[in-house]
Amino acid sequence: xxxxxxxxxxxxxxxxxxxxxxxxxxxxFAERARTEMMRDMGFEHELMRREHDLALAVRRCVIDYLxxxxxxxxxxxxxxxxxxxxxxxxxxxxxxxxxxxxxxxxLRIACLNTAGRPRRLPPALAAAAQRVSRHxxxxxxxxxx
Amino acid sequence: xxxxxxxxxxxxxxxxxxxxxxxxxxxxFAERARTEMMRDMGFEHELMRREHDLALAVRRCVIDYLxxxxxxxxxxxxxxxxxxxxxxxxxxxxxxxxxxxxxxxxLRIACLNTAGRPRRLPPALAAAAQRVSRHxxxxxxxxxx
Amino acid sequence: xxxxxxxxxxxxxxxxxxxxxxxxxxxxFAERARTEMMRDMGFEHELMRREHDLALAVRRCVIDYLxxxxxxxxxxxxxxxxxxxxxxxxxxxxxxxxxxxxxxxxLRIACLNTAGRPRRLPPALAAAAQRVSRHxxxxxxxxxx
Amino acid sequence: xxxxxxxxxxxxxxxxxxxxxxxxxxxxFAERARTEMMRDMGFEHELMRREHDLALAVRRCVIDYLxxxxxxxxxxxxxxxxxxxxxxxxxxxxxxxxxxxxxxxxLRIACLNTAGRPRRLPPALAAAAQRVSRHxxxxxxxxxx
Numbered sequence: 001x002x003x004x005x006x007x008x009x010x011x012x013x014x015x016x017x018x019x020x021x022x023x024x025x026x027x028x029f030a031e032r033a034r035t036e037m038m039r040d041m042g043f044e045h046e047l048m049r050r051e052h053d054l055a056l057a058v059r060r061c062v063i064d065y066l067x068x069x070x071x072x073x074x075x076x077x078x079x080x081x082x083x084x085x086x087x088x089x090x091x092x093x094x095x096x097x098x099x100x101x102x103x104x105x106x107l108r109i110a111c112l113n114t115a116g117r118p119r120r121l122p123p124a125l126a127a128a129a130q131r132v133s134r135h136x137x138x139x140x141x142x143x144x145x
Numbered sequence: 146x147x148x149x150x151x152x153x154x155x156x157x158x159x160x161x162x163x164x165x166x167x168x169x170x171x172x173x174f175a176e177r178a179r180t181e182m183m184r185d186m187g188f189e190h191e192l193m194r195r196e197h198d199l200a201l202a203v204r205r206c207v208i209d210y211l212x213x214x215x216x217x218x219x220x221x222x223x224x225x226x227x228x229x230x231x232x233x234x235x236x237x238x239x240x241x242x243x244x245x246x247x248x249x250x251x252l253r254i255a256c257l258n259t260a261g262r263p264r265r266l267p268p269a270l271a272a273a274a275q276r277v278s279r280h281x282x283x284x285x286x287x288x289x290x
Numbered sequence: 291x292x293x294x295x296x297x298x299x300x301x302x303x304x305x306x307x308x309x310x311x312x313x314x315x316x317x318x319f320a321e322r323a324r325t326e327m328m329r330d331m332g333f334e335h336e337l338m339r340r341e342h343d344l345a346l347a348v349r350r351c352v353i354d355y356l357x358x359x360x361x362x363x364x365x366x367x368x369x370x371x372x373x374x375x376x377x378x379x380x381x382x383x384x385x386x387x388x389x390x391x392x393x394x395x396x397l398r399i400a401c402l403n404t405a406g407r408p409r410r411l412p413p414a415l416a417a418a419a420q421r422v423s424r425h426x427x428x429x430x431x432x433x434x435x
Numbered sequence: 436x437x438x439x440x441x442x443x444x445x446x447x448x449x450x451x452x453x454x455x456x457x458x459x460x461x462x463x464f465a466e467r468a469r470t471e472m473m474r475d476m477g478f479e480h481e482l483m484r485r486e487h488d489l490a491l492a493v494r495r496c497v498i499d500y501l502x503x504x505x506x507x508x509x510x511x512x513x514x515x516x517x518x519x520x521x522x523x524x525x526x527x528x529x530x531x532x533x534x535x536x537x538x539x540x541x542l543r544i545a546c547l548n549t550a551g552r553p554r555r556l557p558p559a560l561a562a563a564a565q566r567v568s569r570h571x572x573x574x575x576x577x578x579x580x
Contacts, residue, residue, distance in 0.1 A: 012180075012190075015451050017455075018347075036154075062351075157306040163492075167303055205498070336507050
């Protein structure tokens with residue numbers, strides 16, 4: 001319910017000779033969705049860098065490929081913040097077509113300053129992320145029942 | 146005025162270490178816009194292939210790079226049909242950021258059957274394309290004054 | 291020692307505006323290396339499809355990003371077969387620059403027929419894979435001491 | 436005869452759902468070949484930037500698509516320097532499979548300093564380029580007979 005939702009259309013550039021979306025391109029879709037979620041929270045890349053000396057770097061990505069996406073598909077990328085700790089975020093992202101989940105990603109993302117050193121999330125971002133995250137935890141708890 | 150307009154956001158995937166959009170990626174943006182223009186005219190890829198035994202293949206692309214696009218930019222891809230002849234289309238596409246034209250493409254596109262042989266545009270598509278094209282010619286004429 | 295080694299040069303297309311290789315592109319490097327390893331074992335994509343009705347599909351990919359790769363880097367992709375079971379392969383891949391490991395991938399790959407159903411590895415491929423895999427197990431055992 | 440030759444293998448990442456190499460990806464192949472030609476002349480990207488305050492930017496690209504490249508193909512990218520003028524280079528590149536020319540590119544490339552302003556080629560690079568170019572002109576002349 002509360003996950004950030006971002007639509008992606010599948011174009012020729014995303015597909016391969018097997019007739020389906022190439023496996024690396026789901027990571028592109030996921031990054032677009034994270035960027036738009038951050039933007040919705042007020043944290044564009046350039047602004048983060050300039051005003052907060054902050055960049056985000058993926059440290060770990062686990063992706064399960066469940067069903068293939070195809071040319072002309074309209075997909076929804078659903079992003080849920082799972083945890084916010086000092087200098088790291090954890091997210092789950094699902095690539096969906098209608099009710100079907102085509103791929104599921106778990107990401108650990110580090111907060112770095114522009115020199116590449118770990119840094120705490122700026123309070124405004126931490127607060128925004130935690131709001132989303134608390135919401136998500138409630139959801140997760142409900143799912144768990 | 147009458148060109149088909151399609152918005153594209155620039156993400157990390159589109160940029161390179163020079164800090165700008167990688168030169169090949171403008172062709173991706175342009176193809177997305179052509180796909181959406183065709184879809185708006187009722188000609189999705191899959192439907193074209195299945196119902197009309199039709200595929201479109203770029204034969205020639207001339208692209209002028211005028212100004213670089215950057216991370217977080219919102220671009221507009223403006224697509225104008227220049228000519229429709231038996232088995233070919235000519236299009237102009239501009240990549241714009243606000244008033245600025247960042248890149249301009251001229252494309253010659255062949256209509257093929259799924260066996261890869263040239264074939265005439267199906268009448269419905271030719272008519273739709275010519276409507277757009279005639280409109281465009283008027284525009285071009287007005288621009289020329 | 292015994293892992294398949296494949297060199298990859300980093301070009302502008304692989305990098306992003308953060309000045310490093312874009313996170314999805316490590317999956318491209320890894321797939322190139324797997325393709326060349328299969329080719330060295332005598333199993334080109336087209337031949338697998340045509341003669342063995344076989345395609346390989348990644349089911350799960352876990353990737354740890356340890357250090358960034360950069361423009362002009364020459365990387366080595368080291369691929370080790372971890373396990374061969376009926377219709378699945380498990381592989382580890384490392385992206386290295388000199389002695390440094392920049393990224394590590396664990397992959398589960400399913401063997402499908404061209405209709406998309408699971409199928410056993412053709413004996414010739416299973417044997418070739420097991421040879422590599424046994425070799426790898428020895429290695430892993432030695433590493434474990 | 437004298438063109439710089441660079442081999443490229445076609446992987447899944449390069450292809451699309453039409454079963455052929457995606458039209459934008461020929462520009463990637465071409466850029467890889469130009470990078471390696473420059474490297475062979477002693478001008479790696481990073482070195483150019485650091486020691487010569489020089490970056491190269493494509494201003495215009497004309498590409499003719501003649502025949503499609505396919506999965507598993509080994510292509511040769513043949514690069515010929517056509518002209519070297521103050522702050523610009525002109526090149527022709529052919530994408531070949533055996534004797535067949537699959538695509539032909541004409542490129543105009545500007546020499547910029549890292550602030551993005553036009554600058555003359557450093558003499559060492561101009562000399563190296565002209566050597567290649569003169570050689571090419573001879574070739575072109577011979578072809579013309």
